[in-house]
Amino acid sequence: MKRWIGSIVLSGVVAVGFAQSAPFTIVRPADGSQVREQVHIQIPKNSIPPGGYVGVFLDGKLLEAVVPPLKGKFYEYILDTKARGIPDTPSGQTQKLELILYTDYNEKARIVDRSSVNISIGNQAKIPIPNAGIKLRYKFVPGQDMIYDLDQHIEVSPMTESDNESGGKAATFDSEGESLRLSYSVVNAYGDGDGLLRLQALPLKGKDYADITASGGTEQKRYYDTDMAPLYMRITSTGNQKFGALPAYYGFDGSVVSFKMGGLFAAFPLPTLPQKAIHVNDSWQSHFQGGKLDLQNWSTTDSVVQSYPARGQFMNVEWERGHPCARIQNVIEESTESEQDKKLTNKNTEFKGDKVKIQETIWFALDSHKILKIERDQTVDKKIENQGAFGGMGAPGGMGGPGMGGPGGPGMSGRPPGMQSTGGGGGAGSSDVTGPVTNMQFSTPGAAGRGGQGRNRPQGGMQRPGMGGRPGMGMPPGMGGRPGMGMPPGAGGQTGQSAQATFVRLHILQTFTLEL
DSSP, X not given: OBOOOSOOOOOOBOOOSOOXXXXXXXXBSOTTEEEOSEEEEEEXXXXXXXXXXXXXXXXXXXXXXXXXXXETTEEEEEEETTTTTOOOOOTTOOEEEEEEEEEEETTEEEEEEEEEEEEEEOSSTTOOOOTTOBOOOOOOOTTOEEEEEEEEEEEEEEEEHHHHHTTOOOOOEEOOOEEEEEEEEEEEEOTTSOEEEEEEEEOOTTSSEEEEOOTTOSSOEEEEGGGBOOEEEEEOTTOOEEEEEOOOEEOTXXXXXXXXXXXXXXXXXXXXXXXXXXXXXXXXXXXXXXXXXXXXXXXXXXXXXXXXXXXXXXXXXXXXXTEEEEEXXXXXXXXOOXXXXXXXXXXXXXXXXXXXXXXXXXXXXXXXXXXXXXXXXXXXXXEEEEESSOTTOXXXXXXXXXXXXXXXXXXXXXXXXXXXXXXXXXXXXXXXXXXXXXXXXXXXXXXTTXXXXXXXXXXXXXXXXXXXXXXXXXXXXXXXXXXXXXOOTTOSOOTTSOOEEEEEXXXXXXXXXXXX
8 A cells, every 4th residue: 555645744753642652663675785676665553653654764855655565574665776767876976765654643743753864776787898899699599488478468559640730649559468478498409609599389387278369360369388389499609590490280191291280380480689899888789579470381481580680789788587687678669750740740730750669678698698578569540541440450469479370371470560551441351561670561451440458469470270361461459450459448439420540559568577
């Protein structure tokens, strides 16, 4: 339970008629400690009276007023220094961490007690960078098994062209999220640093299944562990694919029969690393890697990756989940520049034309040579012409969730969304849109505008057998108009109304985290 203080009367320590059975004092961290990441601040049990609460201050600035949860013999408050964006303490200095105990007295907050320690915050401390720079390289060990949790959340913000012209603000609708677990097993390591990886979706923790919406589907389906099939990639020590393939199944006579019928395949390539040693603020020509599954031609497939250029940058070193890490970013940012777009820019409207920004932040552990965490933050603005409802717009694929599929047809192409539309509304077939630099693509399905309750599935090439998916992008809820794909309230036109263009913004946030 959190309680924020609107106004605090700093009138000194006031006796309010209760007896503390334990002293109000900071037990942890110790005075003079260097701390980082999540700081566990502990005070003794029974040191907070009924109705009391604690103000947490850093150098006199109130961070939060809260009743900390009780854990064993202590109340424990967790100060997440990274999430709050608190910078490191300058070398040779300390900061005052203070807890102040309050109670309400005559409808005012009164100070009962206080305790403080001096600390220094060091989220970037004690991670040396050699003068020659840092070389980031995967280190593959046969038998090593890395399991990652992938979570996705989508926000949809629609607005009609007329509302945009008049200076309106788009409402934002949250879509339901979806989660996956993915396994990366090192089958073999080679003398040149390459690794042969086995990629596979996994059931949820403690269960023998996972509920997943595959490409071509409109709702989740339950897949059991026996349904989840592997695929293989050989990659370099910098993450670049040398080949990728689906395993064949053989008949009794030794002939190739097929790959796993009824199986669920997952393609989510690890990110590429810079080829040369890097220093903080260095930039380089990097690449995004998305999953690509051509399941109609599985027997001749030699790649499960769609790669496209981005700008890479070494942001800094920092501690993440107890490991010293290099934090690097890959970024794509582009927009259209038509005369109409320029007019919208001059009018400072909410939407100023088609644009896309994809920012991928990677925490690479310098001690274990593994990806610890990836955050992919994507914002896509798209104008949909002549549709009473905005169903029919494809969502960004590739940089979404894993490419997942089966033998019903090609999986998602794994390319991010495009900038310049060469086709209009959501009729049958698809409308491909290619960006000037990044080879981006949209795919618009037919049958726009049909309702149903949608789900937000990880994008980027999920497919199950028999669904007959097309190359192109995934479809977030409300955007495709297919059965089961819901539409945010007020987003579409009503029957009988004249159709008008609609702007739509998709904000897609994905986290990819190593299970430790």
